[in-house]
Amino acid sequence: MKQHVTISLYWKCQLIGWSVAALYWGYTGYSKAGFNWLLGVLQFTTDVAVYILITHLYRCFALKQGWQNLGLHKLLPRLIPTVVVLGLVYLFVTVLKVYFFRVWFQLGFSGTFGDFFDRYRDSIFVAGVRLMSIWLLACHMYHYSRREINIARENARLSVITRDAQLSNLSAQLNPHFLFNSLNNIKALIIDDPKSARRAIDLLADLLRNSLYSGDNQMITVEEELELVKDYLELEKLRLEERLQYHIESNNLPQNMTLPRLCIQTLVENAIKHGISQQKQGGFISINLNHEPNGLVISVSNPGRLNPVKENSGLGIKNLNERLELRYKGSAYFVIGEANDMVTATIKISRV
Incomplete structure (x- = not known):
């Protein structure tokens, strides 16, 4: 030829x-x-x-x-x-x-x-x-x-990936099974605990609003991301009840520090889907944010065993890896590992 x-x-x-x-x-x-x-x-x-x-x-x-x-x-x-x-x-x-x-x-x-x-x-x-x-x-x-x-071109690609991440997280949050259980819980709460029912409706509305009407903001403050994570966890707790326990700790975070949208929420979603939901007795999710001299370290830990194929093949995790690479050009990375029957997912964003 x-x-x-x-x-x-x-x-x-x-x-x-x-x-x-x-x-x-x-x-x-x-x-x-x-x-x-x-x-x-x-x-x-x-x-x-x-x-x-x-x-x-x-x-x-x-x-x-x-x-x-x-x-x-x-x-x-x-x-x-x-x-x-x-x-x-x-x-x-x-x-x-x-x-x-x-x-x-x-x-x-x-x-x-x-x-x-x-x-x-x-x-x-x-x-x-x-x-x-x-x-x-x-x-x-x-x-x-x-x-x-x-x-x-990279900004346009990053915008598309961010939008895909938002849509995939919306799909994961409001899949039929999750939505059905949440609505059933709200239905029961309306009679027994109207105040909690109203709160659950507010949480669903917040998740919808954050997922659909967030605009093209690719970076948000840590405070905004943690508010989204708390809403998601509180709504999941309606479904899992006492099977889900969690703690969020943040240390030495500068005011108005930003990070890629939905990055912590993606780790939490992964921990519930592959960790807590698979445990009959549930478990405890630990979310830690530490501002170190050389950058920001975010870790999400949950009980369970690591399945590398499942943990790294999800659309949310793939999008997260690609967004970190595009945004920080190798100065940020995602890693997941297991020790003592605990799975820990970590994001490290180096100071540039």
């Missing part, structure tokens, strides 16, 4: 840009008397090849140093001396090339290299600085646009 060779946009721009510049220089020479076609072709070929080589070497250096990821305030102090250095490289390469071409092809040329250099030094250096400034601007504008496109 015949393979098609594709040329990247970068190389297309390099070839077209320097070819146009070399053609312009060739045209200025052609317009003068005594134009040498062989010399013109050699000048055009070497101009394109040499200047592509110089700028490509700079690009390799800049990519290796990570300059394409720098903001404008950090990039500018690097580009100013870079323009001067590239201008000097352009000066020496161009003077050498033009001088030796004249020695080899121009009859009667007998000037020394020093005199030739002094004569054309300033004009060629200024031209080099101008050309390299244009090239650097185009190069870094290209990388900036690519970075912005990637950021926009």
Whole structure:
């Protein structure tokens, strides 16, 4: 099968840009008397090849140093001396090339290299600085646009994943069995305990409102997330009654600290679904949030045995892992483990 060779946009721009510049220089020479076609072709070929080589070497250096990821305030102090250095490289390469071409092809040329250099030094250096400034601007504008496109694409993807997480959690919270039991409990409470019945209805309404009308907020404060978790646990307690006990502890949390929406609720839901609900006598869920010097640690523990296939294959856990990766770029992770018949799920978000 015949393979098609594709040329990247970068190389297309390099070839077209320097070819146009070399053609312009060739045209200025052609317009003068005594134009040498062989010399013109050699000048055009070497101009394109040499200047592509110089700028490509700079690009390799800049990519290796990570300059394409720098903001404008950090990039500018690097580009100013870079323009001067590239201008000097352009000066020496161009003077050498033009001088030796004249020695080899121009009859009667007998000037020394020093005199030739002094004569054309300033004009060629200024031209080099101008050309390299244009090239650097185009190069870094290209990388900036690519970075912005990637950021926009990742934000859009993160928004979709967050919405999927909200819908999957809504489905898990209000699946027919859960909703049926909750409504039956509310029905019984209406006669025996109207106050608790009203509270249960409020909890259902809060869960619906948080799941459906939260907008596109991908990050919420820890306080807001814990309120959602408490509502969920209180409603689950209507179904599981004394089989579900829980404790929430948070230490040294800065005010208005944010985290990805539904991340703690996903761990709690997983603990009830695969832990408490599977235990005849129920169990105790421990939720701990600790703000450490190197980041935030969230852990949710419940009695049970770890089933790696079930624990890591759920849609909620998959979404959680992907959201952490997209949001924190490797600075956050999720892990789940078992010790002494207790399963603990942990999220660690490192300080960036």
